[in-house]
């Protein structure tokens with residue numbers, strides 16, 4: 585027999601946790617499932633969350649889990665494999681099966697990180713992936729942007745406007761049309777063709793070596809390789825998607841095209857920011873409680 589809840593929330597990032605806290609405070613039976621090692625835990629310094637001058641992502645999540653428990657929410661460290669529609673929803677994890685009339689998907693995204701040696705030493709400190717999160721940490725510094733698409737060129741121009749004038753853009757050869765290379769060069773952005781092999785420096789980042797052997801000097805680096813959406817467990821459901829990136833499309837209260845299945849946070853189109861995810865989680869929980877009252 586699968587245990588039954590009012591709502592099952594998949595993913596304990598800011599989006600899912602905020603939803604669970606609200607549902608708990610309505611005294612609903614909420615189950616939070618998370619397989620661990622989430623993206624927010626990699627954020628060393630969140631400095632753009634209202635009311636909190638600075639906090640690590642790990643700390644934010646741990647405080648959220650404490651609040652969830654304080655209001656009676658249940659947390660299980662399990663990997664969700666499938667969500668099926670079957671008299672409400674039936675959720676299968678690597679350890680069990682659970683039922684609920686409402687589900688919130690809040691499993692975020694995973695950055696595509698290329699295999700560059702000594703990445704772990706600098707990731708989150710001087711090697712970043714998110715301009716909204718960490719662009720500010722590059723102010724006035726020598727910056728290398730490492731990427732694999734035209735999006736990386738747009739990022740270089742944007743970062744030059746906001747943060748720093750000293751930018752080297754490293755992309756696979758032949759990717760950029762010549763007129764774009766000309767424009768970037770005119771703007772003072774150095775363009776290099778190549779593939780990064782290894783970050784240099786100890787303990788401070790001093791550069792990146794390409795497979796060709798060329799060394800690019802930098803104090804900070806921004807990775808621009810896109811991301812994948814963590815939603816494989818929804819594959820069996822007919823969830824409407826955004827045409828370009830196949831991100832989940834929802835209504836104003838964050839309901840997907842599958843009735844009573846909600847999606848909040850970074851796995852939806854928009855900017856993957858903690859405060860946005862939390863706001864969406866709050867809104868979804870209020871709507872779910874409204875529907876539970878009507879049942």
Ligand SMILES: Cc1cc2nc3c(=O)[nH]c(=O)nc-3n(C[C@H](O)[C@H](O)[C@H](O)COP(=O)(O)OP(=O)(O)OC[C@H]3O[C@@H](n4cnc5c(N)ncnc54)[C@H](O)[C@@H]3O)c2cc1C
Pocket residue numbers: 594595596597598599600617618619620621622623624625626627628629630631632641662663664665690691692693708713714716717718814817848849850851856857858859861
């Ligand atoms: C290095 C770094 C720095 C950042 N800095 C900032 C910052 O300064 N400010 C800011 O606002 N945001 C920052 N972010 C972004 C932020 O961490 C999140 O992207 C954002 O909070 C969105 O949260 P979310 O709730 O949608 O998803 P996430 O926080 O990504 O949480 C998703 C959760 O789902 C779980 N999960 C995924 N798949 C499954 C599954 N199948 N079964 C069970 N569990 C699953 C994961 O373990 C994870 O805990 C940063 C991110 C990184 C990587």
